[in-house]
Amino acid sequence: MLYREAGQFKESYAADMAIFPIRQDRIGLAIILVAAFVGVPLAASDFVLAVVMVPLLIFALAAIGLNILTGYTGLLSLGTGGFMGVGAFACYKLTTAFPDLNIVVCILTSGVVASAVGAVFGLPSLRIKGFYLAVATLSAQFFLDWCFVRIPWLVNHNVSGAIEVPIRTLFGVAVTGPNASPQVRYLVILAIVTFLTWIASNLLHGRVGRSFMAVRDMDIAAELIGIKLYQTKLLAFAVSSYYCGVAGALMVFLWYGSAEPAVFGIDQSFLILFMVIIGCLGSLVGSFFGAALIYGLPIALRNGLGALGLQIPAATVEHLTLMTVGGLIVLFLIIEPHGLARLWQIGKQKLRVWPFPY
């Protein structure tokens, strides 16, 4: 009886067009937000915060980025890792060039650089689509990889060739660097991810989002109702890369603490793509589910097998993870091409009409 919308009448189009039109959803969202901002930092151990929650949120943000491009606009990209890298390197250059600039501002601005680079590499999408575009984005990935390694200016000529994150504070509290506590890092990331998710949700529910989906579903018809394909596709690349760039900057500054260029390799691109596929192509909440599953699976496997008393070498666990992830992707594409988010929808629908089957 808890999940009922009977008696909730929408009296204006604005109410009907709200992102969460059902009251229980709004309450649920509020509870989740309170739990995430207050409950988790209080209850979770440093280990859980640093090793589970922080990466999960960062991956979710990157997955949202790729989802905007692949799930909403239908442009398959294998260059996510590269765009994340652009964000990370841009943030490093920014914060070392302007040490007094607020670190959050740096991170959010670095996304703009990634966005510009993304739009440039999105240019081929004007002529080509589908598999061809996927291959074209590989050129972005490999070219950017090469730049990260070969241009020492990007890491301020560090001998290590890696980004070494300096200490930055926010209101006097260390946010980056070795002294930043997991709680602080988690809260900063959570705030950024929540804000950007809200922005993405706004964008995707309006005119721009409809143009994206129109291009995805049938580009010819989209053009015939007056949508400019090149503008829309480039915008999708730019927005998507912004999210990936911010995720990359967060990854290096608030998670790894230092990063070699290899972090942003093709494997990273695949990982994010898998999160999007398993989560749900074209769903924001799915991006979170996908990130949780793909990132959480190895941790769960490792701990689960350990708990069963099986002593399995770490390498074997890694191989098993690869197999499981690969198998899961095929399985998901077969039984539920719309991913975890679709299961979530079905669950909610069932709950709405419970105890009746329809």
Place this chain on the structure above:
Amino acid sequence: MRAPSETAAGETLLAVEAVSLSFGGVKALTDVSFDIRRGEIRAIIGPNGAGKTSMLNVVNGFYHPNTGRITFKGTTRPKMRPHEAARGGIARTFQNVALFRGMTALDNIMAGRTLKMHRGFFWQLLRHGPAMAEEVEHRRKVEDIIDFLEIAHIRKVPVGRLPYGLQKRVELGRALAMEPELLLLDEPMAGMNLEEKEDMSRFIVDLNDQFGTSIALIEHDMGVVMDLSDRVVVLEYGHKIADGTPDEVKGDQKVIDAYLGVAH
């Protein structure tokens, strides 16, 4: 047959002059000329493969004719992209429904309003204030269309799950949302049962009467064509073989031959 007096007086909205189109060696259209007057319903008929759909594709800029000129609203246009045609006021529907399958009926029709919405990208990010006001304003217009087409009950259903007849209606709704001056309908009644055809015919006549939209209509059902249209152009193998009022065309020997075959 509708009274010709109410529409025949309109000025010329679209003039197609001596248009030819070929793909590789295959000629789809040869030297076709006709015009559409403001406010009329103009049928394009002909056997399968006569080049009817190609004709519409040329009109809305999807194909570019090899030779010939197209004049719309008094301006003869050079090569035009489809989105420019849309901007100029040409909307269309497709033979095989071309809806955005992953989106709801409402979103499909809202997408048709894209050209009329002007709030910039950064307002879109907020979805409050002016951006929301604009959404609501257009939603109201879209709801009028939804009422007109009697599809209120399915507005939140993803169109991929709708039956064919309703999909065609949603597609018409999307075209109407553009408030076009010229509406190109490619077999709007294909695959429909009698009742659905009657509904669709009613919508077409109503929107022509109420909004004064000029319509170019491809249709195979001769009964429908004769009832709805003011003038008919007949194509066969990419050539125009007849042009006139339904009655004139009906009596034309070439048209009868094209449809029934000629004894050699």
Place this chain on the structure above:
Amino acid sequence: MNLLYAIFIDPFVQMGGAPDLLVQTLWEGLVAGVLYALIALGFVLIFKASGVFNFAQGIMVVFAALTLVGLHEKGVPAFLALAMTIAVMYGLAFAVERLMLRPLVNQPDIILFMATFGLTYFLIGLGELVFGGNPKVMIADALFLPKGAIEFKFAGGFVSLQKIDIAAAVIASIMVVALATFFQVTRIGRALRAVADSHKAALSVGISLEQIWVIVWFAAGVVALTTGIMWGARSEVSFSLQIVSLKALPVLILGGFTSIPGAIVGGLIIGIGEKIGEFYWGPLLGSGIESWLAYFIALVFLLFRPQGLFGEKIIERI
């Protein structure tokens, strides 16, 4: 001016000045190109017959080579191991058809494409789990592959050709001819071409899609094994080959997804182009441009001829 000189004049002066180096570089490019072409060939087979953009083709190369070497390491004689590996590739083709293609039939192409990502990861995990993740040495001797090099004098210098590379080129040519003959002459080949043209039409004349798919995936598996042996003999067998095998993708763009001659010509262009580019223009940019040059060549090409060298012009219909 200096820059323009370095880009447009200097490399050609170098080429003219030392023709032996040029020939050597061309040869290196040719050999790399043959191997790219082989990977692309396996890919084209599958794409033609099932419309699946098989991202896992590169991994199948590594997986096949790894299985061969792994079996030999476990004490199986070389040629028995070869036979067993072929059997494994058949098993793989069968499993892929049963577990992946059949349940996904009629899904959009892009879904099948993504499913092959899943297959890629699954095969990496499986291969490493069974045979370990360490790089291995290809059992070239046990398979009686030639080694050493032929050196000859050329224009005042020496050019050296690895015998294994010559063998690779020869074997690749034989395989291409064999496949082409198979496609043209046999009953199965005809069925394959029918399926490539239209799935529905092929079904309606009584061709079993399932059977065809197993056959093409198996054929692609055998091509993968051959590629794996040749490539393994040149360097080593490890999953780092995966990155190299991705180079088959620009080859495909160049050659078109459905053309066997296209795969070969595309492979050679990419192979030679990137070696020449790396050798003569690489130093200008700080070298290492081989990692992305192939993609850029393909991309530039794509902008001018989206359908590939041998693909048919695509006419969009609505």
